Amino acid sequence: MVLFGVSxxxxxxxxxxxxxxxxxxxxxxNMPEEKRPRTKDLDTRLRELRERxxxxxxxxxxxxxxxxxxxxPVTPKKYELISxxxxxxxxxxxxxxxxxxxxxxxxxxxxxVFVGACSVVGPGCVLEDHVSIGRGVxxxxxxxxxxxxxxxxxxxxxxxxxxxxxxLVGLGASIIEELxxxxxxxxxxxxxxxxxxxxxxxxAGVPAVAKKVYDN
Numbered sequence: 001m002v003l004f005g006v007s008x009x010x011x012x013x014x015x016x017x018x019x020x021x022x023x024x025x026x027x028x029x030n031m032p033e034e035k036r037p038r039t040k041d042l043d044t045r046l047r048e049l050r051e052r053x054x055x056x057x058x059x060x061x062x063x064x065x066x067x068x069x070x071x072x073p074v075t076p077k078k079y080e081l082i083s084x085x086x087x088x089x090x091x092x093x094x095x096x097x098x099x100x101x102x103x104x105x106x107x108x109x110x111x112x113v114f115v116g117a118c119s120v121v122g123p124g125c126v127l128e129d130h131v132s133i134g135r136g137v138x139x140x141x142x143x144x145x146x147x148x149x150x151x152x153x154x155x156x157x158x159x160x161x162x163x164x165x166x167x168l169v170g171l172g173a174s175i176i177e178e179l180x181x182x183x184x185x186x187x188x189x190x191x192x193x194x195x196x197x198x199x200x201x202x203x204a205g206v207p208a209v210a211k212k213v214y215d216n
Contacts, residue, residue: 001094002026002061003053004081005073006033006042012116012135013072014049016096022068024051030058030081061089068094071112074132074150076166082112082130093130104141116153140177152189164199173208184214 001017001024003010017024027042035041046052069091071082085091093112097103101119110129115121117135124142127133131145134153139145144162151157151169158177163169167181170189181187182199191208202212 001068001070002028004028004058004069004071004085005030005078007073007075008039009074009114009134010042010045010072011049012098013070013096013114014051015117016098016114017070019099020096024053025067026054026056026061028056028058028061030084063089063091070094070096070114071130076148078130079148079166098135110147122159134171146183167197 001022003013003024006027014024033042070093071078095109095111095113097115098117100117101115103115103121104123104125106123107121107125107127109127110131112130113127114132116133119133119135119137121127121139122141125139126144128145129147131149133139133151136154137151138156140157140159142160143157146163146165148166149163152171154172155169156174157169158175160178161175163181164183166184169175169187170191172189173187173191173193175181175187175193179193179196181197182201184200185197186202187193187197187208188202188204191204192206193203194207197203200214201210203209204211
């Protein structure tokens with residue numbers, strides 16, 4: 001498998017790849033790694049995981065028959081990188097689902113979907129392209145998660161919720177049934193959402209209330 005970019009969830013991704021009986025052969029960096037004082041850098045992670053993939057720049061990347069592809073970052077820049085890879089190389093992207101996760105057979109998964117360990121996705125759900133679900137998440141029945149939605153670990157989304165493109169559901173947040181979370185909205189960590197969230201709006205608290213509206 002070929003991975004593009006790096007992020008703090010790299011170890012989770014490599015774990016799932018190995019659990020599928022595959023190996024990460026290459027990591028392609030589209031920009032210099034941003035090293036942060038309280039997180040592990042790429043070299044440290046690979047050394048601890050005993051992985052030795054080839055590290056390439058995007059300019060050195062050449063698609064090869066039989067390769068599978070996955071984009072690692074979950075920041076908004078992920079959209080730009082995926083758009084470039086599709087436009088320049090016509091790539092399609094693998095789904096990565098941890099073996100301890102349960103995905104209902106009555107759920108639809110788009111390309112590039114990530115589902116972490118011990119998460120549950122109920123029947124009738126639609127997870128569109130490049131949705132990311134962290135560890136220990138519960139997604140109820142008939143939920144629609146549009147492209148690039150991020151659901152952080154420990155969150156709970158009740159049935160018949162619709163979350164629009166690029167929205168973020170923070171660590172341990174809960175959303176009750178039959179609500180809508182707008183495009184590029186942010187549900188803060190630990191928030192309990194009892195009513196619809198407008199697009200580009202940050203909500204926080206118990207119950208969640210609007211704290212900020214983003215310009216774009």
